[in-house]
Amino acid sequence: MNSRTDTPVTVIGLGLMGRALAGAFLRAGHPTTVWNRTTSKADQLVAEGARLAPTVADALGAGSLTIICVTDYQAVYELLGASDGELDGKTLINLTSGDSTQAREAAQWAGQRGAHYLDGAIMAIPSAIGTAEAVILHSGPRPDFEAHRSTLDALGTVTYLGADQGLASLYDVAGLAMMWSVLNAWLQGTALLRTAGVDAATYAPFARQIAATVAEWLPGYAEQIDSGSFPAEVSALETDARAMAHLIEESETVGVNTELPKLFKSMADRSIAAGHGGEQYPVLIEEFSRPRKN
Secondary structure (H helix, E strand, C coil): CCCCCCCCEEEECCCCCHHHHHHHHHCCCCEEEEEEHHHHHHHHHHHCCCCCCHHHHHHHHCCCCEEEEEHHHHHHHHHHHHHHHHHHEEEECCCCCCHHHHHHHHHHHHHCCCCEEEEEEEEHHHHHCCCCEEEEEECCCCCHHHHHHHHHHHCCCCEEECCCCCCHHHHHHHHHHHHHHHHHHHHHHHHHHHHCCCCCHHHHCCCCCCCHHHHHHHHHHHHHHHHHCCCCCCCCCHHHHHHHHHHHHHHHHHHCCHHHHHHHHHHHHHHHHHHCCCCCCCHHHHHHHHCCCC
């Protein structure tokens, strides 16, 4: 990583992730100031060379770049709201988990106090911070991101998404939807195979191969979604729906939960009823794009 080491950095919030962020900056050679309500959480970082700020205002005044990673957005306002003057001219990168509306509101709040604001999301566990495996998403004005990109490189694989501060949060939850969907599908298959005495470890390599194969379809399917045209190049949705029915029947026969495959089929059935049975699977984007009526 080509991180500059002369840029001072402040990290506010020293939970597991905050400590990992501060540690990565220290290892990259950045002068690092930290603050946390419970000061003992800074002990190891101080031993490694960090400076513990006595107040939030002091922490903000230590440099032009502040990373905040706390419990929620309300905590961000509570901690920084009493230090309005200290935000003027600073760059604030908020890596606190939240939604896109909160991110956009926080950007407006920070801007009113003279701060440059980037919102972010961490797609990694604390132990991966500082390695290429840690993907850190950022959204906000590009000049503000580029001004600190070399410093942020200390944290991992830094990715810029666009000027809309809400994008990092949206990508975050979209990634979680992907993660849980893959895991739930694998668990469904594992439950089926266990009824025949096949253990999870035996099934996992096959499931991984299927997941990798499906992932290869995504760019082509994305072109269909973006163009709004869904020719059945591989199979028609009505064909997929028949396979879904088979999955439901098999699950019922062997005594496995059917909630997940029934959800698949209910969405496919609605799309087929709307006249899309002869189109390809991505046509279901229309079902995913509208809220479900109760």
